[in-house]
Amino acid sequence: MNKNSNGANNMTSGNSMKQIIAFFLPLLWGNLFQQIYSLVDSIIVGKGISDKALAAVGATGTLNFLILGFVVGMTRGFGVLFSQSFGKGDMELLESHIRSAKKLCLIISVLFTVICILSLKALLLFLSTPADIFKDAYNYFVIILAGILITVMNNLVITILQSLGDSKTPLYAMLISSLANIILDIILVMGIRTGVAGAAIATVAAQFISYYYCHIKVKKLGILDFSSSTTDTTLELLKIGLPVAFMNSITASGAMILQYFVNLMGSGYVAAYSACMKFAGLFEQFGMSVGLAIMTFVGQNMGAKKYSRIRKGVREGILLSIIVNLPLAILQIFFPGFLAKMLLSDVQIISYCSEFMPILGIALFPLGWLFIYRYAVQGIGNTFLPMLSGILEVVLRCSFCMTIGRQSFRGIAISEVSAWIGAFIMLMITYYVILELKLCRCQK
Template identity: 70%
Template structure:
């Protein structure tokens, strides 16, 4: 059987599982944190280089951006499950067939999304009651982002391919390159050429091109994609490959979009409380988004680890790896929990200056801090279940999160800001319990099925 010769790709089906998980996790974490820092710098450039209204226009498309791009990013991540499973069982013909099928699906779905979204974009902004003084800039910005969806999706696909093969270092390098390029082009287009929000959007799309080219180059250098073997897809038909990809990728895509919709519910209730609470909520969720990157990075590591070992049929190794993932998640969340519980005022002052608004954050952040462990465990179980090949239940867990947020908001969330926080963490806890039970059921079924197959 042909082997992969590359220093960054890793077969995670042998060796010390904890060290493999940690070494895969660290580049993922640094990449995600770097992206958060870039996002902050990008906002500063738009706000200072153009105007506060320009920043509001870019922000007005944020939720819509999350809904649409979250869908396509989730789709490519779902495809990665099949990549890692075929890599784990060393069936490189199947791996190449899945990648070719994924490329075709990504291009097709991206083009359809681009056309549909551009046609309906103005109506969507009106429906979302986007203020009239920023709707023009919001439309210009997002039309350009939509025009680059194909590039964004293909970039995420190449990143997913590399991560599925155990390489988290190359995507980190690509993310650093694209982020630095994005900042440089932001400065050039926005502050140099002064072409407004269009410049920020162009910079974002072009930065994706840099990342895609770098990752694509690295993939082409792998032995399993050399000229001799590139068109050897084994005995796999395009129809079966396409069906496999759709069955596992689309539920992950919908899960991301459903989760994004859940955030809209809380935002709606916060908006009813007034601008002071909106400012406090925005600050608190910036920290929530930053701190969740740690647990999410552990979860993404587990998806690759579980996927490869699922392909190799090593269920005892999967169980051991998941326990180690839970331990790692717990350890890294301890300081993050203490920060939110003990120093909420100091954290809030990073973004806010009004003592009254800061006091709102003191109600909110400790609730998130206490519950951050459940969020970390949720990521471990969600991505482990996906690595086992089950993406339907994780999609349902996204729907459960929406239901929990809506229910708790109606009961207590609309009466207090702390109630909003409890609505958020109730979604974490509900999904965590659901996915924990699912993981133990699914791995038990998969292990028994594998044993029976081997016995027969």
């Protein structure tokens, strides 16, 4: 791996598998620590306040994905152009992309903050949020929404670093911010007794700490030091970033439908669903981290026009995904009760998790492959087809939820994994049949 003194890594030459693993591991640990402090939030809220407080926080999960997923997905889309510019060795173009991206993130974050806070109550009512957890759900999420700008800018600087092959700095930032989040959780929730609002404040504060740490490293890279005027690439960024943003929000809308049906079952099922999805979010980070490593790898090599290297890297990513997901699938399939007891106290609610979690475990492998193909296609520069896969996920979730999902909690789990499997199949066919042929023609 070609590494400069500031930590940026050129992944266009050398042993591809070693490069992918070397990039993947810090990325994985960073994503895991992000999920861990989210899990700590849940443990402290569930054990330190009540199961209903945990249900209130969990009830905002799909809204979080819908709203923050849009703006964060947009920054991830920008990363495709960052990687390709770096792979080409065109640092002035990279600078133009970054400066334009910062302006876009500022404008969109402010707009989203105002609109979403004003419409939050209506959104919670639309989701049929149970009355006994409505107030806590509102108090928690309004603080999260107030910190949208911090969240987006944190993801932008992380995307810049990862696009340049630096996955270690985001890891260090996450370690520091996770520790701060845990300390603040203990002080605000269990010490001062600020309720769910304290957990939200701790989360936003942790995001700011991560942003500040990564921002300092981006400045040290010297990629914004060109004296010549840069070209405004706003339209190019929107073209590549908006489909990723819409894909996240479209996928979230499908998850909102599942949340709606779970909410109708009562706060006990909401708490069980929240616990199951917390672990699902934690375990999916392994496959997602492999996918993100592949996106950076593919993006840089696409810029360098090394197409055969792209194909080899994707194959190696599939193998790595299988290896890392195997022990996680075993945990979800055979030990769901053990996992649920970490977050929940009520025996009946824990039993609900034993119906739901094994189904997610079985489908963990196609979920990992979905991440590989989705991020590979994005790295090549096509973000439209992955957006269509998000639409397919919504269709499948709705179809299954309207049939078997409304009949049982296990049906909700089947509705969720049907979306994973369907999108995986679509993107696999897209990659091998369409994009592989296109790349082969480019080589001739």
